[in-house]
Amino acid sequence: MPPEDSELSATCRGVGKHVYVFVSDDVWEVNVFKQDIEKIIHTFDCSTPATSINSKKGIYEILTETFGNPPDVDNDHRIYFLITQLGEYRGHDFDGYFRFIDEIAGKHSNHMEILYLDSDDPSDDYHLGVIAHEFQHLIHWQYDPKETKWLSESLSEVAMILCGYYTDEKKVIRYLNNTNSSLISRHHMVDYGACLLWGTYIYERLGIAFLGNLVREKAGGIKGFQNTLDSMHIVDNFSTVFGDWLVANYLHNKIGNNKKYRYQSISLPITPAVKHFLSLPVSETGEVAGYAVDYLKFTIERVKNKKLRISFESESPDDFLIKVIKLYNDHVSDPLVEDVKLSKPIEAFDVKNLGMGCREVVLVVSVLKPTNKPVSYSYSASLMANSETKLNQD
Template identity: 35%
Template sequence: MDSNLFLAYGLLRWPTPVVLIVLLLSSISGTDAQPRCGTYLLTSSQALHKTVNARQSTASFQIGDPLTVPAFSFRQGLRYQTTTTCRWVGEHCYIFVEDEIWKTPRITKKGIESLAVAFDQSTPIHADQGIYQTTTGIFGMPPDVDGDPRIFIVVLDIIDSVISGTFSGYYDTENQQPPISREIVYVDSNPIDLDSNLARATLAHEFQHMLHWAADPDENKWLDEGCSEYAELACGYKDTTATSASGYLQVPNLLRTSDPSLLIGSSTGISSEASWGSNGFFLPILFDQSFLLVTYIAEQYGHPAIGSLVADPENGTASVDNMLGGLEYEERFWDVWGNWISAVFLDQEEGELGFRQLDVGKVRRDTLGVPSDMQTYSLQLWGVDYFVTDGEAGVAGLSADVSSQSDLMAVIINSVEGGYTSSAITIPGGSVRRIGSYGPGHRVLAFTRTSDRSEVYSFTLSPMEGTTPAACDFDASGLVDLSDFIEFVSIFGKAANQPGYDSSMDLNGGGSVDFADFLIFASNFGTFP
């Protein structure tokens, strides 16, 4: 078939919003995308997962044995058959190479051996254990539908798509059911050099998808992809310099690109399709965001926490809550999410507000003067806007009146003597919330949208002392009343950087919501700001 017909046919098979989004992101970046995982474009079904329980007896393979395997064409969006031959038998893997690329310059004995050694024996992080041992120790054991403990690594020339880009590898869950019934991961040979960190990183990434599917077949894509990205880091193949996750850091909110003149309307589908769910289309740029979040969780709570996330039958944020509860932490997902937003901005070397393994580059931020009249922006679901405040008119405090039809979280980062504090404040959709941070310091505001009702949010910025009546009017109703008191009581006793702390109620900026703040609130109760 003519290549143009291939392309046209492929375009017809992908949903229209997907095509629009991919084209749009290509226009934003202005460069060709790097090879990436293709697993997120393939369907995964829990019904298929049930077939794993029926173990079969399969004879092992030897070097030279032929095997016809299914493969996926990203150009056409279809599966097809290709012939391969076994070229390596290791402790934990077979390596089969597509016959049509065998004896081509890109396929070398050194390249095949490097994949085998990495999978079975050694990684940059662990000289005495390979990808198999490292990843199964974190994420759990693989499925075994064929009764053969070895994993099939198929090296082939993946049929890429002009629209969705170049793919370094993938894992297809359909291979777990008859008539295939094998554990297979696919690694590309063109343009990837098999004797490269990218090839080995791809192997770790795709193998994690297999492990994750074995434990939780309908996992949300953000957590599955985030774990696969983290598998690369855990094995030592991930970039840890300031260029790591640069795609996300440059555009943390897809509705506000690095080019302020480029307007992205809701008609592109980007607001609803930029989804973390199990069914929504997972945008390539979210690989970086998910990687940073899972890495943050791993650093703060350890590898047992990651194993618990993968094993939990719930999905996404619910599994984070279950993991934290099971390990007897006070925090829940929203606490982690708020601290992560601060950590991406600050990247401290120690503590909760940074990363130990990564040198995180500068995330996109805007500077706003104080005071500022009504600011209105569009915010992608789970995207983040960062604002650095400039000039608070000599007043030791900052207040913002925030509103949206969608649920929001506002994060206030405040520089204090000896470090920073972070306060994450939930703002229900359809309400107005006055948030604040009082006392000396230089402040950063971040906003993230957590529900899908509206992409628009607004806020004003005002210099404000915490002792004023307006600071105590938390719902901005024009009266300091019982509803404000209920808000205050719910936060009483919380200290900075503890779960649930809200700097809006820390009226004296002392670092905790205590009796001194209660006296300030009581003195303003019943007043009209």
């Protein structure tokens, strides 16, 4: 929710091909200077960092080519930027925002395409990334004004990456330190670190055309995501992509050549937090929120002809997504990822053929539905002699 309405005096300090830049008079030549305006216009109209998908294009061109054209309620093709002190509202600090109310008639509407930007160092990379983020929201409004918040924020976060601004890395670190935070929530708040990783992953996994088609898909959330997959004849489904994303977040910094489990556009600053077991057997309980994840790591000492038997108990087994990751001592072999399908409240399954080369097994635990509170589960793990039962392998 943006700050409350207020009236202020502002002056146009620069005009570009695609933008007017207004600055509130109280911050001009106090927080905001001529060189800030020049850099903002140049970045929006002409050029982005070398890390963008095309440094010879500005934010406007990259994002309109990716997502589509912005609305135009005022019959003026330029976007308005208003730079002022946004401050804090109801416990939230604002770096920038887009108000949909400006796209409709009413006494509280400016009736124009306008982005509100904070005046604290407005032309640094962080705030240029905010422009990309908010511009995606403006474009998205044109095609799907009722889009779910988590998906809209994911697309705004990847808009920053496309334009060369990996400036929300601290939010990624916060998420990786607490992955029991939902990507998809029933509440208004979202985890921006999770959204950045999800948006970047689907861009790399499904292609840049998928992003534009997703924006133009009228259905929201998971249904809209699946509709877009179907319309593009992509065989994957949402749950498969989501599960592979959870694995990619764990394996990104590990050895491996499977692009399905790696990021190309960004580097993850840390490995996700895990619950680590250094000895076996173990018996524990856990709880995980919907569309969040727990990583349970079992260090395997040098064993021969052994399997890891895991017993998993929950009241709603059909809601769980379970994957097993095996990593090897040689630091060369690709990690092996296996799917586990639960069908009973208490289910035992084996991770086989550990041998002398396997150094760790990671159990990836998630719930494929939004929840108001975390879902409880319990599990045990112990080493046993090998048997013939095998899991499905990717």
